[in-house]
Every structure is written in C-alpha cells, then in structure tokens.
Amino acid sequence: MTFDDRRFDHFFLNPSADSISSYKAAIADATEILIQHFALANQAYSGLLPQQCKFPEPGFDLCPEEGTPLSDVLQQVGAMVIQHSANVSHPTCIAHLHCPTLVPSLAAELLISATNQSMDSWDQSPAATFLEQRVIESLCQLFGFDHQADGVFTSGGTQSNFMGMLLARDRYAQKHFRWSIQEQGLPPQASQFRILCSDVAHFTIRQAAALLGLGQQAVVPVATDADYRLSPHHLEQQIIALKQEGLLPIAIVATAGTTDFGSIDPLTDVAQLAKAYDLWLHVDAAYGGALIMSDTYRHLLHGIAAADSLTIDFHKLFYQPISCGAFLIKERTHFDLLKLHADYLNPETNEDLGILDLVVKSVQTTRRFDALKLFISMQCLGRKTFADMIETTINTARETASLLKADDVFELANIPTINAVVFRYIPQTQHSSLALVSFSNQINQSIRLALMQKGQAIIAQTQIGAFIYLKFTLLNPRTTVVHTKSLLEDIRTIGQDLEATLLLSAG
Ligand SMILES: *Cc1c(COP(=O)(O)O)cnc(C)c1O
DSSP states (O other): OOSSOOTTGGGSOSSSHHHHHHHHHHHHHHHHHHIIIIITOOSSOOOOOGGGOOOSOTTOOSSOSSOOOHHHHHHHHHHHTGGGSOOTTSTTBOSSSOOOOOHHHHHHHHHHHHHOOOTTSGGGOHHHHHHHHHHHHHHHHHTTOOTTOEEEEESSHHHHHHHHHHHHHHHHHHHHHOOOHHHHOSOGGGGGEEEEEETTSOHHHHHHHHHTTSOGGGEEEEOBOTTSOBOHHHHHHHHHHHHHTTOEEEEEEEEBSOTTTOOBOOHHHHHHHHHHTTOEEEEEETTGGGGGGOTTTGGGGTTGGGOSEEEEESSSTTOOOSOOEEEEESSGGGGGGGOOOOTTTOOHHHHHTTOOOGGGGOSOSSOOOTHHHHHHHHHHHHHHHHHHHHHHHHHHHHHHHHHHHTOTTEEEOOOOSSSEEEEEEOOSOOOTTSOHHHHHHHHHHHHHHHHHHHTSOBOEEEEETTEEEEEEEOOOTTOOHHHHHHHHHHHHHHHHHHHHHHHHHTO
C-alpha cells in the first residue's frame, strides 16, 4: 500500500474527481434503468407467474471473486427484477395500502441514503436529530396534542402499535403494582391483562400482545356495527364483563381507518370510556391519519387528540417510499418506561450537556433519517396538494362504490369511508354439485389471480364471514373512475368466463 492509496476512491462518495464522476454515472445509470423498466411500464404487473419468478437461478454466485461493472449489473437487475415488480405507480395497482411514491421523496431518499445519518445518537446525526425532533413536534401539533407530547419516527404501523402496547402494559404495571416490567419482567398479574379493540382492528395488535408476553388471549375483540366501527355500547359492556371476571383491562385500541374497510371508530365516545375506566387509549391511525390534511374530512378524526399514543404511517396515504411511520404520545414522560442508557452510545452525561440522543425513545438502535423525506415532500407539495390528492381518491372510491351498488352482478360490502372498496362478483349461475359459497369463493379468488397473470391489475382479496371478497385500495390519486369502471367490466367478463368453465368441468 502506498501512502497515497486511491484504489477505493470511486467506491465511496468523497471529494476526489473519481468519486464524483462514478457517483454521477451510477445515479444516471440507475435512473435510466428505472425509467426504462418501471416508469414507462404500461401495466400494473408483467404477469410473471410465481413459478416463473426465478432470478437469480439456484446455485448462483452471490459474491464472485471478481466484480462486474455496475452498469451491467443494473441492466440485469432491471430486466430480471425491476421489470417484474408490482408497479405501485400504475393506476390499477390497487391491492394494498401500498402507495405510489412522490418524486420529491425519491430525491430525498438519495440524500438520506448517501448521508447515512443514524438517528440513535446525536453524534451520528447532528442536524438530522434536530430536524426529526422538529418534524415530530409539528406532527404532534397537527394532531392536536399540546407541548407535553412527543414522538419518534418508526419503521411503520407494526412498530408503532408495538410501542403503544408496550407503554400501555408497562404504565399499567407501574401505576397499579409499582412494578417495573423493564427491570423485573412481567408481574404475576400479567396473564390477566386485557386489551380491547374492534374485531376488525389490525392483526399487529394481537402480534404485539404476543411479543409482549401477554399472549394473543390478552386481545379481546369487540363487535362492530354495520359500518365496521367499534360499538361504544359493546365496548363498555365488555370492559364491565372483564372486570367482573377478575381480569384487568389495560388499554383500548381504536382504529382510524381499518385496513379492509377504512372505517373509523367513534373516537370521542371511545376516549370517554378510556377516561372513565382509566385505560390507555391507543389510536391506530396508520391509514386514516392522513385525513388530518383535508378540510373536508378532518372531522372524521375528531377526538384523536385524546389518545395516549398514536400510530401514523407515511408510507400509505402520505405517499412516502417505505419505510416511514411515526409513533406519537400525549405525555412525553411515558417514554421513560423504555429508556435505556449505553455507555458507548448515549451516556447519561449527554443529557446534562443538552445533547438529544433519540435512541431513548425508540425500540430500534440504528435508524434511518426517514423524517427528511416527509419534511421535503410536505415543504414541496404543501397541505392543499396533499388534501387534494386524498380527497380525489375518496371521490374515486365513492364513485366506484356507486357503480358496484347499481350493478346486480356485484355485491358491495361497504360504503367507503376513505378509499378502500370491498365487493364480490356474484355468480349468475348455480350448479347442484357446487355449494354456493365455495363456488363464489373459487370464482372471486380466480378473478384476482387472472388479473395479476394478465398484468392488468393487482387487486386484493379479503374475507367476510364465509365469503371471499375482492378489494380495491384506491390510494393513487391518478386512478380515476374510468380505470375502475373498465376494470369492473373486465372482472365481469372474467367472472362469466370462469363460471362457464367451472360449470362445464363440474359436469
Ligand atoms: C398498515 C397498517 C398497519 C401496519 O403497518 P406497517 O406500516 O405495515 O407496519 C397497522 N395498522 C393499520 C390500521 C394499518 O393499515
């Protein structure tokens, strides 16, 4: 090795001319691949079947002895992987809460990854720590919390819900048994802890209860009304019944935007019950939180500021690249329940020096600077543009629901509160050897697969009772009723063809 070793210059971003030119070329190459194989694609999906998705071939050499030029590797990845991706920006890629990404956020991602700040300790993210904290404070205000509130960016709703249940559990043990779960592990009473949520709440509430040592048994589903909203009456009855059984309700989870129906629980009523029974109130607004941007729909979130903790996802209706979520709490001192100090990372003496190490508020250590992309896109678009996008999607969902309602071939499952539309193709024929439910289920399932295999659309399925339903999640403001109408026509045709084939083969 010579004193002036430049062998690795072009592999890293640095002041050398080699580095700058190789960086620019790499980004230009990647951009070209992206445009060619993704942006210009005019289908939701290439149509590749699961059996055909086999790049790289088994036995491939992950790290060959000698490397290949980046442009060649990118070409191969473009043709084999990018081209066969779910095209999230396509108007008929409408299966899940899986959004198209804003261009300003894609630019932000370049900055986030290249600067590679880590949000755990201030010395790894000096300006970034400050910006994330400011963004969190603004989000707290946006949702109506006061200056006692605080929060942290997370990897998404799963982590935010986990943190909400963690704080609810630990606060309950501390308050009622002077017991520190962080220090002592679960108290003897933990098997009696109960969490109440609606029967259409997200599965990650059960997952969190399981991971937190309470078991899925701790989650008590409460009946919903005809619009899939938590019924306050049933909720109160359930709380009383649990107490009579000697069980210990610790928290209520209200959902603002259920994943299947977009339904929003009656937050004000639920908050009153949480207060009356001294229960932690967690609001899972992963999906519906975005309505806060809209003058027309903000009222649906009325009461959200009563939450002790709140989940919001930005990689859904805020159009951020994955991952981007936040966890907010009304009373910042509750973060003390999970605070830990590591001598090498965030020594307690840092606090005396006024140094903010965000690791004390997170269950992650190394953590991305995802706040930056939200900041950049909010500054760029402005509130009105976000509101316009969200309102546009809601209108499209409502118009699509009207089409379904007026059509005898379809059964509409919900009047969309946000932009998820759930429906079923109703078989028009019957056959004695095929039970009604399984015939319908078989056809609806096959419709979804047929659309994906043609690459025409990616739609979802879900189940209500015994029936399988189809779902459009209309997050993309570029999806119009022209797209959904034509897709419904295709679904009708596919359904009719399938019926004919199935009846033939059933003899
Ligand atoms: C998406 C979603 C989650 C899970 O969030 P991830 O970001 O996927 O981890 C939780 N709750 C609701 C209501 C959701 O829609």
